[in-house]
Amino acid sequence: MDVQASGTALGSEVALGLTGREAADRHRRGEGNVAVSASSRSYTRIVRTNVFSFFNVILFVIGAALLALGRYSDAFTSVGLGLVNAGISAVQEIRAKRKLDRLQLLGRSRVTVVRDGRDVQVTPEEIVRGDVLHVRPGDQLVVDGPVLDGGRVDVDESLLTGESEPLLKMPGDDLLSGSFCVGGEAYQLARDVGAASHAGRLTADARETTTDRTPLQDRIEFVVRLVMLLVALMSATILFQAALEGFTLVRVVQTTAVLSGLVPYGLFFLVAVAYTVGAARSSQRGALVQQVNAVESVSHVDLVCTDKTGTLTTGRLALAEVHPVGALDAAEAGRLLGSMARSAAAPNLTTGALAAALPGEAWPVVDEIPFSSTLRWSALHTDDGVYVLGAPDRLALVLAGPPLDEAVTERTAQGLRVLVVARADADAPVRDADGRPRLPALEPVAVVSLADELRPDIPETVAGFARDGIGLKVVSGDDPRTVAALARQAGIDAGVPVAGPALEGLPDPEFDRLVARTTVFGRIAPEQKERLVESLRRQGRYVAMIGDGVNDARALKRAHVGVAMTSGSAVARDVADIVLTDDSLGALRPAQHEGRRIIDGIGTSMQVFLARVGTQGLVILAVTMLGLGFPYSPANVGLTLLTVGVPTLFLTSWARPTAPDPHLLANLGRFVVPAAVITAAGGVGLYAYHYTFLFEGLSRSGTPAEVLADFESYTGLSSDDVGFADAAATIGAQTALSTFVSYAAFLLILFLKPPHRFFAAWTRPDGDRRPAVLVVVLAVVFSGLLFVPWFSDYFGLTQAADPVFRTVLPALVLWFAVLSLAYRSRLLERALGLAALSGRGPR
DSSP, X not given: OOHHHHHHHHHHOTTTXXXXXXXXXXXXXXOBOOOOOOOSOOHHHHHHHHHTOHHHHHHHHHHHHHHHTTOHHHHHHHHHHHHHHHHHXXXXXXXXXXXXXXXXXXXXXXXXXXXXTEEEEXXXXXXXXXXXXXXXXXXXXXXXXXXXXXXXXXXXXXXXXXXXXXXXXXXXXXXXXXXXXXXXXXXXXXXXXXXXXXXXXXXXXXXXXXXXXXXXHHHHHHHHHHHHHHHHHHHHHHHHHHHHHTOOHHHHHHHHHXXXXXXXXXXXXXXXXXXXXXXXXXXXXXXXXXXXXXXXXGGGOOEEEEOSTTTTEEEEEEEEEXXXXXXXXXXXXXXXXXXXXXXXXXXXXXXXXXXXXXOOOXXXXXXXXXXXXXXOEEEEEOSSOEEEEEOHHHHGGGBOSSOOHHHHHHHHTTTEEEEEEXXXXXXXXXXXXXXXXXXXXXXXXXXXXXXXXXXXXXXXXXXXXXXXXXXXXXXXXXXXXXXXXXXXXTTOOOOSOEEGGXXXXXXXXXXXXXXXXXXXXXXXXXXXXXXXXXXXXXXXXXXXXXXXXXXXXXXXXXXXXXXXXXXXXXXXXXXXXEEETTOOGGGHXXXXXXXXXXXXXHHHHHHHHHHHHHHHXXXXXXXXXXXXXXXXXXXXXXXXXXXXXXXXXXXXXXXXXXXXXXXXXXXXXXXXXXXXXXXXXXXXXXXXXXXXXXXXXXXXXXXXXXXXXXXXXXXXXXXXXXXXXXXXXXXXXHHHHHHHHHHHHHHHHHHHSOSSGGGTTSSOOOSOOHHHHHHHHHHHHHHHHTTXXXXXXXXXXXXXXXXXXXXXXXXXXXXXXXXXXXXXXXXXXXXXXXXXXXXXXXX
């Protein structure tokens, strides 16, 4: 049976509905109200993508080769960090997938359908196309379809349209899934179900992942890709040379492992940890971070678009004034209003505020016209007369007496919501011949003013945004004059407000100019919000959009940072990057400060990471060109966990909220290039000295037996074997190099976070002594571990020997002096032309 034909038949025989057999048949044919399927990736695909990334595949091949060659320690060091990073990334994505898969617009409570002539409770998924639903107050509508004959309901579509007042739905009018029945009773035909329903389409649209990459993520990816390219070119050259020189398979695999380790993938691990910690801290302050990178993205926001109701205000109304304009005095007019409010079958914010503030009693009602966004008025028809409450401009054409413009304008300018109450005789019709609402001739009774309750923390929050250089635009569905007045109370320079109809049909250039100069927008339709966000993005603004309804979902997704209220719709909450758990706009400021703290910490960590990468790369190139073996083993590279990994975790956690550096990459170059060049120069000098000294000493006769025994244990070779002197000299030189570079990495923190003016060659002291304490602790721990056999053996170092310290410590003093001079005088910066990239830079 066709659904339309079914609807006609059911209009006269509502009580029958479908039979159980018909419903089962339609469900088998795929006509059920099946929830929209998830579009996110499967768990298997998430794990496969993260674990078997391009970088990890390279590490797995290297690790397998090292295992096959019995180099277990080298294998573990090579692949460990990559696997940890992959694990964290996979966990984060799985958490996001679960959140997306839970995204459903509709509550899963049971609904009532007519089956076999009687009401039956079923789950929403059991509804089929052609079913008849019995709709009562409090029910959420779960399918789309018309009201059938004999029914009439008041529906709250606020989650769909943003309009909080109920709408009257008559027979033939469509009921949309996602709305709520707040009054009346009716039967609805299930015409559109599942993915075809309004809720299904919104849910499918909301499931699409559209998270923007943050500026920091883009910069890190650029740096990593650049390093990967350089490493690939260097690897090809070195391995080609190795092939010409006849390197062993073990040496080729070890060399490949070291070169692959130059790629600073630890930055991704650090970012993941920093985002997670930042998200936890923000959540404790009322901003629940749902997209993990939003904790950083919010720090870049320079413009916040917010609604009025529920954001600047509490969403509650209070009666401000009843100004009589007719024959009744203020007390009589107030009592009439109070009685009207108590007699409404579908209470709303307005009637609730009036009933709470005014005396009165409920009247017997013959007919009622609920308020709707289309009508913008409501009416009660009683035995004593017709009483109407509505917007002044809507009632103006049917009101007797002089215009009320002056009284209305005066109160609207104060930020008050203004309504007019009027009445007519009992025989005045409020519906036309077809039963549609219409206004009769009316006699004004009073002008009613209601005040929105401003949130107590809003003035302070607005002032804080202004101090942080963040603009505010108020986007509301209310009268722009009322919104502007309330914005001024909050401390916002409202300027000249603009109404939504004035934006219709404007070409993009003119639209952009109007949006740029306007702060307050009123009577904005849901579809205009998305266009407004797009306009601001075109103008180069970094936009946070705050919304609470289903109608805000597209604008939330289009903004750089989507922010939802916890009291809003499920779709708005799940689409948003951040949810304000206390519905407080003020929670955004701590979240932004947390994001700025993370950027500062990661920026510092990038300097440490890249200084290490640059140093190792230059050392490898220089030593290889000198023909002095290969300066690092995979075990040596593992020291970066202590020299880079541990410091960066602490530096990130101790960072302070500073404005994002627009010249981050240029300033990275200004710091990293001198550090890498000078450290590499010192390291190569030490390596060459120790390699030459040991090679010549071990090649001559007369070397003490205990020295030979030590180096035989280090190399696993006999002193009589060919290549023993080269292998022993390489290990000794690697020890000197790794010791020097490790101490230099610790001391480099003093340049980044100087505890005193003596160390302030790169930047000024900030008063935080914790980094200096960290440097002392790391240096002492590292020095002690050098004398622990298992530590030195694990990281491929000879036991600390006097010759090493006799050369490393003086080299460190010289290194510190030269690097201080380079930063203070900017010699390398000028030589490489980096000064032009970023101006003066930090000082």
